[in-house]
Amino acid sequence: MNHLPRVRLVDVAVAAEVSTSTVSAALNGTGRLSDTTRERVREAARRLGYRPDPTARLLRAGHTRLIGLAAREYVESPWVYVEHAYFTQLVTGAARAAHRRGYAIVLLPTLSRDDYWLDIPLDGIYIADPVADDPVVGNCVAAGIPVIANVPHAEGLLPWVGCDHDAAVRHALTHLYEAGARNIAVIAGESTALFHRTSVRACESWSAERDLPAWIVRTREPGNRDVLAAVEQVLCAPRPPDAILTLVEASTPLVVETIRRLGRSIPDDVLLVCTTEDPASARTDPAVSTLSFRPAQTAEAAIALLIDGRRGEPVTAELHIRASSTRPGPQR
Amino acid sequence: MNHLPRVRLVDVAVAAEVSTSTVSAALNGTGRLSDTTRERVREAARRLGYRPDPTARLLRAGHTRLIGLAAREYVESPWVYVEHAYFTQLVTGAARAAHRRGYAIVLLPTLSRDDYWLDIPLDGIYIADPVADDPVVGNCVAAGIPVIANVPHAEGLLPWVGCDHDAAVRHALTHLYEAGARNIAVIAGESTALFHRTSVRACESWSAERDLPAWIVRTREPGNRDVLAAVEQVLCAPRPPDAILTLVEASTPLVVETIRRLGRSIPDDVLLVCTTEDPASARTDPAVSTLSFRPAQTAEAAIALLIDGRRGEPVTAELHIRASSTRPGPQR
DNA sequence: CTGTTAGCGCTTTCAG
DNA sequence: CTGAAAGCGCTAACAG
Numbered sequence: 001m002n003h004l005p006r007v008r009l010v011d012v013a014v015a016a017e018v019s020t021s022t023v024s025a026a027l028n029g030t031g032r033l034s035d036t037t038r039e040r041v042r043e044a045a046r047r048l049g050y051r052p053d054p055t056a057r058l059l060r061a062g063h064t065r066l067i068g069l070a071a072r073e074y075v076e077s078p079w080v081y082v083e084h085a086y087f088t089q090l091v092t093g094a095a096r097a098a099h100r101r102g103y104a105i106v107l108l109p110t111l112s113r114d115d116y117w118l119d120i121p122l123d124g125i126y127i128a129d130p131v132a133d134d135p136v137v138g139n140c141v142a143a144g145i146p147v148i149a150n151v152p153h154a155e156g157l158l159p160w161v162g163c164d165h166d167a168a169v170r171h172a173l174t175h176l177y178e179a180g181a182r183n184i185a186v187i188a189g190e191s192t193a194l195f196h197r198t199s200v201r202a203c204e205s206w207s208a209e210r211d212l213p214a215w216i217v218r219t220r221e222p223g224n225r226d227v228l229a230a231v232e233q234v235l236c237a238p239r240p241p242d243a244i245l246t247l248v249e250a251s252t253p254l255v256v257e258t259i260r261r262l263g264r265s266i267p268d269d270v271l272l273v274c275t276t277e278d279p280a281s282a283r284t285d286p287a288v289s290t291l292s293f294r295p296a297q298t299a300e301a302a303i304a305l306l307i308d309g310r311r312g313e314p315v316t317a318e319l320h321i322r323a324s325s326t327r328p329g330p331q332r
Numbered sequence: 333m334n335h336l337p338r339v340r341l342v343d344v345a346v347a348a349e350v351s352t353s354t355v356s357a358a359l360n361g362t363g364r365l366s367d368t369t370r371e372r373v374r375e376a377a378r379r380l381g382y383r384p385d386p387t388a389r390l391l392r393a394g395h396t397r398l399i400g401l402a403a404r405e406y407v408e409s410p411w412v413y414v415e416h417a418y419f420t421q422l423v424t425g426a427a428r429a430a431h432r433r434g435y436a437i438v439l440l441p442t443l444s445r446d447d448y449w450l451d452i453p454l455d456g457i458y459i460a461d462p463v464a465d466d467p468v469v470g471n472c473v474a475a476g477i478p479v480i481a482n483v484p485h486a487e488g489l490l491p492w493v494g495c496d497h498d499a500a501v502r503h504a505l506t507h508l509y510e511a512g513a514r515n516i517a518v519i520a521g522e523s524t525a526l527f528h529r530t531s532v533r534a535c536e537s538w539s540a541e542r543d544l545p546a547w548i549v550r551t552r553e554p555g556n557r558d559v560l561a562a563v564e565q566v567l568c569a570p571r572p573p574d575a576i577l578t579l580v581e582a583s584t585p586l587v588v589e590t591i592r593r594l595g596r597s598i599p600d601d602v603l604l605v606c607t608t609e610d611p612a613s614a615r616t617d618p619a620v621s622t623l624s625f626r627p628a629q630t631a632e633a634a635i636a637l638l639i640d641g642r643r644g645e646p647v648t649a650e651l652h653i654r655a656s657s658t659r660p661g662p663q664r
Numbered sequence: 665c666t667g668t669t670a671g672c673g674c675t676t677t678c679a680g
Numbered sequence: 681c682t683g684a685a686a687g688c689g690c691t692a693a694c695a696g
Contacts, residue, residue, distance in 0.1 A: 006689090008689060008690090009689065009690060009691095010690095018666075019666065019667045019668075020667090020668095020689095020690080020691090021667065021668080021669095021691075021692075022665095022666060022667075024690070024691055024692085025666090025691090025692090028691085032665065032666095033665065033666075034665060034666090037665080049476065051450060051475050051476065052689080053453075053688090053689050053690070054450070054451055054452055054453040054454075055390050055391045055396060055453040055689080055690095056391055056672090056688070056689035056690045056691090057451075057690060057691080058387050058453060058672095058690095059385075059388055059673070059674090059688090059689080060671090060672055060689085060690050060691050061672085062672070064387060064453070065451075065452075066398075066438065066452070087420075088419075088420050091423070091439070095439045096441075098439075099441035099444065104438050104439060104440065104441075104452055105439045106398065106436050106437070106438050106439075107423070107427045107430075107436060107439065108436065109427070109428075109431035109436075112431065118383060118384075118386070119386055119389075119397075120386055120398070120436055121385075121387040121390060121396070121453070122386075143381075143383050144381070224611065224612055224615055228615065251583070251585060251610075251612040253583060253585030253586050253612070253616075254585050254615055257585060257589075257616065261617065278583075279555075279556065280583040280585070280586050283556055283560065283586055284585075284586065284589065285589060285593060338673090340673060340674090341673065341674060342673080342674095350682075351682070352673095352674080352675090352683090352684095353675075353676075353677095353682080353683065353684080353685095354681095354682060354683075356674070356675055356676080357675090357676090357682090360675085362675090362676090363681090363682090364681065364682095365681070365682080366681065369681080369682080384673080384674070385673050385674070387672085387673080387674095388672070388673035388674040388688090389673080389674060389675080390674095390688095391672090391674075391688050391689070391690090392674050392675050392676090392688055393674095393675085393688090394688070
C-alpha cells in the first residue's frame with residue numbers, strides 16, 4: 001500500500017510554465033483560457049501522470065458524496081447476511097440509487113464503537129432497520145449528520161421512508177383468512193428491530209379482532225435452521241395449523257420441502273405465505289405466495305430523500321399470491 | 333441534506349480561550365497539556381457540539397482508510413446480485429476484513445465511466461472477478477491506485493489472491509468420476525469473467541485426458557432461470573447424463589426439485605455437485621455436494637494484502653461431499 | 665487571458 | 681506548558 005511520490009497540481013504548473021490556478025482551470029474546463037494554454041497544460045498533466053487528490057478537492061468542496069449504510073445487526077453476522085435476500089437487495093438498491101446521483105455507499109460496521117463513523121467523511125447515513133432505541137441514531141443526530149432510517153424511529157423526529165409493516169402483515173393474514181384459514185401459525189423473529197415488534201403486534205391485534213387465537217412462534221435467529229425447526233414444530237403440534245405465515249426470511253424451497261417431508265400437502269393441508277425476497281419462491285412446486293417489503297425500492301427512496309431532500313412515491317409492501325395460498329378451485 | 337453551520341476547531345479555541353493547536357492536542361490526547369486546560373477545552377468542545385471534520389483530517393493524514401470494492405458485472409444487475417450467495421459473502425467478507433483494520437468498504441458501480449472512482453478518496457481498490465482485459469484494472473494501475481484482484485489478471489503484473497479454479501473444477505470432476513460417473517454434464521456460464529473461462533477449459537482438458545466427451549452447456553445469464561433450464565435440457569437429452577456439475581450459482585433446492593420433477597432420483601440416477609455458497613445445500617433432501625470458492629475468505633485475503641501488504645494463508649476451494657454425489661453403499 | 669492570494673479545517677513542528 | 685505559523689492539495693475571487 002505504498003503510494004508513489006504524488007504528482008501535485010503545482011508540479012504540473014511548473015512543468016507547463018503556468019500558475020496553479022491556470023492548471024486548475026485548464027483541467028476542470030472552468031475559466032476562460034486560450035486553447036493553446038489549455039492544451040499545453042493538459043499535455044503536461046498527462047505526461048506527468050497527474051491525478052488530482054480527491055481528498056483535497058472534497059475539503060474544498062465541502063462535501064464528499066459518500067453515504068454511509070449502517071446495516072444494523074447484519075454486517076458482522078455473516079450467517080444472517082448470507083441467508084437474507086432482503087439485505088442483499090437493500091444494499092444493491094442503495095448502491096444503485098447512490099451511483100445514479102454521483103454518490104457512493106460506504107458499508108458501515110455493525111458491532112463497533114457507536115461513533116466509528118465520525119471519522120469517515122460522510123454526507124449522510126442511511127440506517128437500515130435500526131434496533132429499538134438504536135444508539136447510532138441518537139449519535140448521528142447529535143453529531144449533526146443527516147440521517148434517514150427505513151422505519152419510524154422511537155424519537156419520532158427522524159425522517160424515514162418505508163412500508164407500513166402493520167398493514168402488510170394484516171393484509172397477509174386477511175388473505176389467508178379469506179382462503180379459509182382459521183388456525184394460522186405465525187413464525188416471527190425475536191429481534192428488537194422494529195419490524196419484528198410491529199409484525200408481532202399486528203398479528204396479535206388482528207387475531208384479537210377476529211376472536212382467533214394468536215399462534216406466534218418466535219425464532220431466536222433468522223436463517224434456515226430456526227425457521228425450519230419452527231415449521232416442523234408447529235406441524236407436529238397436537239392441533240396443527242391450517243396455514244403458516246413466516247415473517248422471518250428463510251429459503252422458500254426448503255420450507256416447502258420441509259412441509260412436504262412431514263407429509264402435508266400445500267395448499268390442501270396447509271396454506272403458506274412467506275415473507276421473503278427470494279426470487280426462487282416463484283419456482284417451487286407449488287409456487288409460494290410471498291410478502292415482500294421491497295427493500296430495493298425502500299433503500300432507493302431513503303437515498304433519494306437523503307440526497308435530494310425529496311420524498312418519492314411511497315413504497316408499499318407487495319403480497320404476491322401464488323398457488324401455495326390458493327385453495328384449489330372448482331375446476332378440480 | 334443541509335448541514336448546520338459547522339462548529340470548527342477555531343470556534344472551540346475561542347470559546348476555551350486557548351489556541352487552535354491546544355484544542356487539537358487536548359482533543360487528540362497528544363502533546364503535554366495541563367489537565368485543567370485539557371478539561372476546559374473538552375468541556376468547551378462538548379458544549380459547542382464540536383465534531384472534527386473528517387475530510388480535513390484525512391487531507392492532513394494523507395490517507396482515507398477507504399477501500400473501493402469493484403464488483404464487476406454485478407452491482408448494476410440486481411437479478412444477479414440477488415441470486416448470488418457468492419457475491420453476498422464476498423462483500424460481507426471484505427467489509428469485515430476492512431472494519432477489523434479500521435477501514436471501510438466503498439461500493440463502486442459497475443456500469444459507469446471507467447474513471448468514476450478517481451473522484452472518490454480511496455486508499456486502494458479490490459476488483460472482484462474482473463472481466464477479460466478489464467479496463468478498470470488498467471485505469472487503476474495507470475492512476476497509481478493500489479489494486480488487488482481475486483484472479484490473476486491478463487497483464488500478470490497485478491497482485492492477486494484467490495483459489496485455483498482449475499484445480500478445484502478438476503477435483504470435482506474427478507470426485508464424480510470416482511463415484512462412477514462417465515457421462516458428466518457440466519453447466520457453465522458464458523461470462524468473460526476469468527472463472528468461467530478457466531472452468532470451461534478445465535472441463536475440456538480433464539475430459540480429453542480421460543477420453544471422455546466434454547458435455548458443456550453454457551447459460552447466458554447466472555440465476556435460476558437459465559440454470560434450471562439447462563438442467564432440464566440435459567436430463568431430457570437422448571442419452572441423459574449420469575452426473576451433473578453446475579458451475580453457475582443457482583438455488584440448490586430448486587435444482588434438486590427440478591431433477592426430482594423429471595423423475596430422476598439423486599444420487600441413484602444422477603449424481604449432483606453444485607458450485608454454490610448457498611448454505612441451504614446442506615439441508616435439501618438429499619443434501620447436495622458443493623464446490624465452494626470461499627468468497628469471504630478470498631475477500632478477506634485480498635483486503636489483508638491491500639492494507640497490510642502481507643499475504644495470509646492461501647485460500648483453497650472446498651469440495652463438500654454430501655449425499656447427492658455419494659453412491660449408496662453396501663449397507664443399502 | 666493569466667497570476668497572486670486567500671482560504672477549506674485540521675495537525676504539527678518549533679519558538680516562547 | 682502554550683501559541684504562532686506553516687502547510688496537506690486544491691479552487692476561486694480578484695487583480696493585473
